[in-house]
Amino acid sequence: MLFTTSNFIIFVILLSIIYYIIPKKMQWQLLLIASYMFYAFAGIQFIVYILITTITTYFATINISKLQTKYNKYIKENKAIVTREERRAIKETSKKKQRQWMVLCMVFNFGILAVLKYSNFAIENFNKILGLFNSETSFKGLGFILPLGISFYTFQTMGYLIDVYRGKYDYEKNIFKLALFVSFFPQLIQGPISRFDDLKDSLFSKHNFNWDNINFGFQRILWGYFKKVVIADRLLIAVNNIIQNPDIYQGVYVIIGMFFYAIELFADFSGGIDIAIGIAEVLGIHLEENFIRPYFSKSITEYWRRWHITLGTWFKDYMFFPISVSKPMLKLSKTCRKNFNDAIGKRIPVYVATIIVWLTTGIWHGAAWNFVVWGLGNCIVILISQECIPLYQKFHHRFDVKNKFYFRLFQVVRTFWLMSFLRTFDCYRDVGTTFKMYGSIFTVYNINEIFNGGLMQLGLTIKDYILLFVSVWIVLLVSLLQRKEGIRIKIAAKPIMISYMIFFILFLGIIVFGAYGVGFDQSQFIYSQF
Amino acid sequence: MKKKMIINIFLIALSVFTLFIVQRLLMPKYVSTIQEGSLVEEYYKEKTNHDVIFIGDCEVFSNVSPITLWENYGITSYIRGSAQQLIWHSYYLLEDTLRYEKPKVVIYNVLAMKYDEPQKEAYNRLTLDGMKLSNTKIKAIKNSKMEDESTLSYLFPILRYHSRWSEITADDFKYIFNKSKISHNGYLMRSDIKPVGYLPRDKKLADYTLGENSYMYLEKITQLCKDNDIELILIKSPSVYPYWHEEWDEQIVDYAEANDLEYINFLEYNDEIGIDYQTDTYDGGLHLNFAGAEKFSLYLGNILKEKYKLNDYRNDLIIKGNWDKKIEFYYNMKEQQEFEISEYGYLISVGEAVQSINETD
Numbered sequence: 076m077l078f079t080t081s082n083f084i085i086f087v088i089l090l091s092i093i094y095y096i097i098p099k100k101m102q103w104q105l106l107l108i109a110s111y112m113f114y115a116f117a118g119i120q121f122i123v124y125i126l127i128t129t130i131t132t133y134f135a136t137i138n139i140s141k142l143q144t145k146y147n148k149y150i151k152e153n154k155a156i157v158t159r160e161e162r163r164a165i166k167e168t169s170k171k172k173q174r175q176w177m178v179l180c181m182v183f184n185f186g187i188l189a190v191l192k193y194s195n196f197a198i199e200n201f202n203k204i205l206g207l208f209n210s211e212t213s214f215k216g217l218g219f220i221l222p223l224g225i226s227f228y229t230f231q232t233m234g235y236l237i238d239v240y241r242g243k244y245d246y247e248k249n250i251f252k253l254a255l256f257v258s259f260f261p262q263l264i265q266g267p268i269s270r271f272d273d274l275k276d277s278l279f280s281k282h283n284f285n286w287d288n289i290n291f292g293f294q295r296i297l298w299g300y301f302k303k304v305v306i307a308d309r310l311l312i313a314v315n316n317i318i319q320n321p322d323i324y325q326g327v328y329v330i331i332g333m334f335f336y337a338i339e340l341f342a343d344f345s346g347g348i349d350i351a352i353g354i355a356e357v358l359g360i361h362l363e364e365n366f367i368r369p370y371f372s373k374s375i376t377e378y379w380r381r382w383h384i385t386l387g388t389w390f391k392d393y394m395f396f397p398i399s400v401s402k403p404m405l406k407l408s409k410t411c412r413k414n415f416n417d418a419i420g421k422r423i424p425v426y427v428a429t430i431i432v433w434l435t436t437g438i439w440h441g442a443a444w445n446f447v448v449w450g451l452g453n454c455i456v457i458l459i460s461q462e463c464i465p466l467y468q469k470f471h472h473r474f475d476v477k478n479k480f481y482f483r484l485f486q487v488v489r490t491f492w493l494m495s496f497l498r499t500f501d502c503y504r505d506v507g508t509t510f511k512m513y514g515s516i517f518t519v520y521n522i523n524e525i526f527n528g529g530l531m532q533l534g535l536t537i538k539d540y541i542l543l544f545v546s547v548w549i550v551l552l553v554s555l556l557q558r559k560e561g562i563r564i565k566i567a568a569k570p571i572m573i574s575y576m577i578f579f580i581l582f583l584g585i586i587v588f589g590a591y592g593v594g595f596d597q598s599q600f601i602y603s604q605f
Numbered sequence: 606m607k608k609k610m611i612i613n614i615f616l617i618a619l620s621v622f623t624l625f626i627v628q629r630l631l632m633p634k635y636v637s638t639i640q641e642g643s644l645v646e647e648y649y650k651e652k653t654n655h656d657v658i659f660i661g662d663c664e665v666f667s668n669v670s671p672i673t674l675w676e677n678y679g680i681t682s683y684i685r686g687s688a689q690q691l692i693w694h695s696y697y698l699l700e701d702t703l704r705y706e707k708p709k710v711v712i713y714n715v716l717a718m719k720y721d722e723p724q725k726e727a728y729n730r731l732t733l734d735g736m737k738l739s740n741t742k743i744k745a746i747k748n749s750k751m752e753d754e755s756t757l758s759y760l761f762p763i764l765r766y767h768s769r770w771s772e773i774t775a776d777d778f779k780y781i782f783n784k785s786k787i788s789h790n791g792y793l794m795r796s797d798i799k800p801v802g803y804l805p806r807d808k809k810l811a812d813y814t815l816g817e818n819s820y821m822y823l824e825k826i827t828q829l830c831k832d833n834d835i836e837l838i839l840i841k842s843p844s845v846y847p848y849w850h851e852e853w854d855e856q857i858v859d860y861a862e863a864n865d866l867e868y869i870n871f872l873e874y875n876d877e878i879g880i881d882y883q884t885d886t887y888d889g890g891l892h893l894n895f896a897g898a899e900k901f902s903l904y905l906g907n908i909l910k911e912k913y914k915l916n917d918y919r920n921d922l923i924i925k926g927n928w929d930k931k932i933e934f935y936y937n938m939k940e941q942q943e944f945e946i947s948e949y950g951y952l953i954s955v956g957e958a959v960q961s962i963n964e965t966d
Contacts, residue, residue, distance in 0.1 A: 081757045081764075538771040571609075575616045579623070587627065587767045592758065593726060 078264070078350050079304060079591060086113070087296075091289075091357050099281035106255055106278075106358070113260040114223060121222035124191075128184050129254045132232050135180035136239045136246035139173045143242060177240040181233055188229045191219045196442035224263040226439060230389055232257050235271045237393050244272050252279055259360075261351035265344065267365040267385040274362070282359030287567075292357030294563055297581050298553075299349030304589035306546050307343035310335050312590070313533035318502040321512055326519030328529070329512045333495040336502055338547060341370065344383070368554045373486035375456050378494055386439075390432050398428040430454055440501070445509065449500035456493065542588055626781070628763040631770065632734070634780040640787050640955065641666070641688040645698070645735030647788055648685060652927060653706035656915050657682035659791070660695040660702075660826075661714030664842035667892035671790035672935045673902035675928050678910045679917030684791025687735075689728040691717050692822040697745035699826060701736055703833060710836045710913055713826060715857050715868075716849070721816020723751045733759055789935050794895055796942035797952050801882040801890040805848045813852035820860075827864050836913060839868040843880055843901055845890025869908070871901070878904040895939060 077083060090109050094102055114122055146169040150162060157165070195216040202213040235256065239246045247253040255278060256271055282288075317324040317332035324332065348365045355362045365384050372378035379387050398404060404424040412420030430451075437450020476482040496513075503509040521529075530540065556562050566574045635642030644666055657680055659665040666686030674680040685698045695713060702708075723729060729749050736742040738760070746759045758764040769777075787793070830837040839861055841849055854870055861868035871878065878900055882890050885897030893901060909915055918924040945952050 081755055536771060571612055572616070579616075579620050583623065583627065586624075586763060587631070587770050589767065592765055592768065 078347060079300070079308075082116075087354055087357075094282075094358055095284045099283070102282060102358075103252065103255055103279045106259065107251055110255060110258040110260040110263065114258060114263065117223040118220075121220075124187060124222045124225060125228060125258055126254075127187065128229060128232050129250070129257045131180050131183055132236050132257075133247075133250045133253050135176045135236060138176045139236075139240050140246045142169050142173045142176075145169070173240055177236055180236055184229055184233060188225055190217075191221055191225065193438070193442045194219060224265070227266050227268055228257050228263060230386070230439075231262075231268045234268065234389055234393055238271060247271070247275070255279075259355075261354040262362060265347050265351070266383070267348060267351070267363045268389050269363060269385070274360070277360045285359065288359050289357055290567075291563055292353045292355075294566075294578055295353030295356060296350050297353075297578060297585065299346040299351075299353060300585050300589070301546070301581055302342040302346030302349065302550060304585060304591050306543060306550070307339045307346060308590035309535065309539055309543060310339040310342070313530075313535050314339050314502070316533045321503060321508050324533075325512065325515035326521040327516075327525055328521070329499070329516050331525070331530070332502065333492075333499055336498060337370075337491065337495040340498065340501075341366075342550070368557070370491055371487055371554070372490050373483060374490055375453065375460060375493060378490055379453075379457075386436075390436060394435065395428045395432050398431055399424045404428070426458060429458060433457075444506050445500045445503070448506050448509075449497060452497045452500065456497070546588075624763065628761070628766075629781050630773065630777055631766045632762055633766065633769070634776050634784060636780055636784055636787065637776055637954075639731075640793060642731045643735070643784060643787050644791055644793065645685070645687050645732055646784075647735075647786060648683065648702070648791065649737055650786070651683060651790065655681045655683045655706060655708055655790075657710045657712060657909065658699070658702055658706075658708040659684040659686060659712045659714070660690070660699050661686055661712075661842075662690040662717050663688055663892055664714045664716050664844055665712075666788070666791055666793050667795065668842045668844070668898050668901050669905065670792050670794075670895075670898045670902040670935075672792070672928075672932060673899045674906045674909070675919075676932065677903055678906040678915070679919035680906060680909060680915050681918055681924065681928075682790065684788075686714075686791055687728075687732040689717070689720075689724060690732055691720050691723065691728070691749070692819050692826075693748050694729075694732040694745065696822045696825050696829070697741050697748075698732070698736070699829060701739065701741045701745075703829070704739065704741065707833060708835060709915060710838060710909065711826075711830055712838045712840055713823075714842050715839050716841065716847070718815050718819045718823065718857065719853060721818045723749055726751055726754055729754065730765070734762060786934070789931060789938075792898065794898075794935070794938055794942065795887040795892070795952070795955065796895040796939055797887045797946055798884055798894060799887050799889050800884070801845050801886060805846055807848060807850070810850065810852075813850055813856075815853060815856050823860065827866065837866055839866055840905075841870040841872055843871045843875060843878060843893065843897075845882055845886070847891075867912075871904075874904070895942075 090105070094105055097105060111122065114125060146166060149165065150157065195218070198214050198216050205212055238244060247256065256274060259278065262269060314332060314335050317328050317335070345366045352362045352364070363385055367381040367384065369378055369382035372381055404427060407427070408420045408424045411423045433450040433454035434447065435450070436453070437446040437448070440446045440449070471477050499512065500506070500509050503512060531537065535543075553562055556565070566577055633639070633642060641663070657674070659669055659682065663686065666684050669684060671682040671684065674682050685702055687694065690698070695717065699711060729751065733742065733746055733749060736745065743756070746756050750756065750759070755764075827837055839857060841854070841857070849872060857868055860866075880893070880897055880900055885893055885900065887894035941954065942952055945954060
């Protein structure tokens with residue numbers, strides 16, 4: 076059930092009505108049923124995967140928690156007689172057992188994800204290697220279909236498991252509540268990836284009907300639909316034309332493709348997140364923000380703090396830091412300090428962790444070399460930027476431009492194009508084609524085609540471009556206004572006639588100018604495929 | 606509190622009204638072009654009580670002239686035809702018609718029996734969009750829509766036609782509330798001539814069996830007529846295209862016999878009717894033109910008069926007064942079309958048609 080189908084809209088409206096009619100203590104149970112219904116729409120056979128993840132995590136956390144309780148109880152009861160060394164040894168033993176449960180559960184669940192998502196990719200590459208040795212043997216792909224949202228719910232659930240292991244909070248004793256946390260339908264397709272301690276209170280508590288929640292929630296949903304169906308799905312036509320015909324569209328079209336794709340991806344992904352957060356808001360549930368005006372970032376590091384925030388923080392908390400401070404890494408750091416110098420010794424753990432994180436981020440986005448190269452590309456840019464910090468400092472010491480508007484604008488534009496350039500790996504069918512297209516920017520001089528009707532060949536009319544121009548400006552304007560205060564609060568402060576009319580115009584704009592229905596392919600959200 | 610409620614009600618009413626206006630604006634008007642799209646809707650402007658109702662595809666709305674039936678026999682009739690009207694469309698249009706009137710005779714053109722499944726979204730739209738909202742319409746939508754169509758977009762056509770925002774013309778504003786009448790009791794007049802160029806070949810088909818779905822709806826039409834004490838006549842209207850296979854004809858003959866219905870294949874009476882496909886068709890034999898329609902209606906009217914003893918209402922002053930206006934509109938249009946043909950060589954007021962010979966076979 077796509078977010079953009081009438082079935083989904085009817086589903087959400089009916090659910091919201093029932094949600095506030097039934098006894099409040101049953102609200103979260105209704106959400107669980109609704110989430111599984113939503114999941115079943117994608118294919119009832121996929122429910123088994125999400126159930127397995129829920130059940131295995133539940134039992135793993137029970138065992139981890141039991142071990143923690145056992146340890147705490149023992150220490151409490153024997154406080155007087157246990158020495159510090161004994162205490163440390165007992166703790167170590169307990170932690171080791173807990174870690175075994177955690178690792179077992181992680182291997183199992185990430186294993187499911189790996190087999191379903193990456194087995195074909197692995198087989199494909201293995202066949203290529205065999206081909207290099209002139210082997211006639213080749214293995215067939217396993218043909219698995221990826222269950223809906225598996226990358227998102229697996230990460231979210233494993234985050235919960237790690238937090239329980241770390242003792243950040245106690246495990247959820249009610250398996251059905253855990254099942255709801257894993258499957259909560261608005262965030263299931265493309266996030267945000269929530270943390271249990273952030274979500275549990277609003278997810279399981281009783282919610283009274285609150286007009287502000289309904290009003291704000293539906294406004295947010297509308298805004299999401301506006302970005303998705305008016306901007307992203309319209310630009311998709313031109314982007315697809317460019318990337319699916321690399322023999323025709325080269326040179327300046329590659330740059331146009333980068334630009335259009337940057338807008339499309341933002342409108343698509345952030346639009347989907349707006350819809351998810353809006354639906355949750357209608358139900359009185361708070362989901363974390365996933366974007367903070369990422370295209371206003373002045374550096375790539377800042378960009379990644381503002382784009383797909385919940386994935387970034389997941390990698391930071393559950394991968395980057397644990398790797399950086401792991402025993403082998405500290406040992407490596409020590410060896411480097413000894414053999415080289417302090418600076419290298421300090422950098423090595425961070426660099427290794429960064430490379431691993433970015434490789435994983437790349438492969439998380441898709442089972443293809445494009446994504447691996449894209450991840451490494453990001454990593455290289457980030458590491459180079461880090462190495463260049465002394466140079467930047469020298470520059471700023473000499474030229475006082477840091478707080479000048481035009482310099483900040485330059486940084487924003489530079490970051491936008493740098494990210495757009497890297498993102499091109501998402502688009503083309505393979506790494507070779509992407510590099511070929513990069514090359515064509517410098518070798519194919521066809522800028523004149525833009526002024527000779529070239530843009531009209533991409534499947535959009537002049538009216539579409541005007542509409543896109545106006546719509547993107549609206550999004551930009553809203554983003555600028557949001558820097559100071561939430562725009563919805565500002566609008567809510569206006570007289571009801573004005574605030575209502577603003578949102579009715581938005582609604583009408585979506586209905587009339589949306590790229591949906593006959594003549595348009597109803598498209599999935601891009602991130603739902605990751 | 607009361608003031609707030611009044612404002613809320615006002616805002617909701619204003620929103621509904623705005624949506625309604627925008628929907629009206631964006632819906633195709635079918636006045637200057639693809640006029641077939643106006644036919645179903647026009648029926649609701651008509652004063653009812655017709656003795657004869659025609660249902661079927663372009664072979665009824667192009668080939669039968671209710672004005673000729675009136676002028677020569679005093680028969681009151683209306684054509685509930687539409688472009689490539691499939692048999693389930695015909696059934697629901699008949700059910701819809703019976704909500705307003707009860708005719709003595711229903712004439713169904715059997716050409717569409719050859720289609721057992723929905724063919725094209727555009728044809729569904731040309732029939733269903735014009736129907737007034739009713740339970741019948743909802744059933745018609747559910748049983749006609751293609752796999753990728755949604756019922757909601759028929760109930761709220763703005764969801765289908767929203768992308769017309771980029772092709773709005775002056776006509777869309779001009780006819781936003783009221784459209785000028787374009788048919789003559791469902792008959793779409795064409796006075797131009799395009800003779801038959803070549804005759805279609807009897808292309809062999811792998812299977813000539815008419816579909817189960819088609820039979821099911823023919824059965825429903827038969828039953829609906831029986832339940833309402835209406836005589837049902839099956840006809841195959843005169844045309845050169847599309848080819849009407851003998852094997853199909855035999856199946857209709859068998860059905861008519863089994864159900865005690867009259868079936869007339871007018872392809873067999875071309876000479877008696879006097880149709881000359883060099884002068885009586887406007888599109889090379891697919892449909893009859895004005896001259897052809899008048900000839901065919903004259904012949905058909907005689908059968909109706911003789912066999913079904915239909916009333917001659919020409920002496921009823923009230924009914925006659927109503928039909929006199931129709932006659933005036935009919936001949937004015939004919940004159941206008943003749944003028945256009947002599948002045949421009951073609952009909953400028955008709956625009957594009959939805960069907961061509963290439964599409965039919």
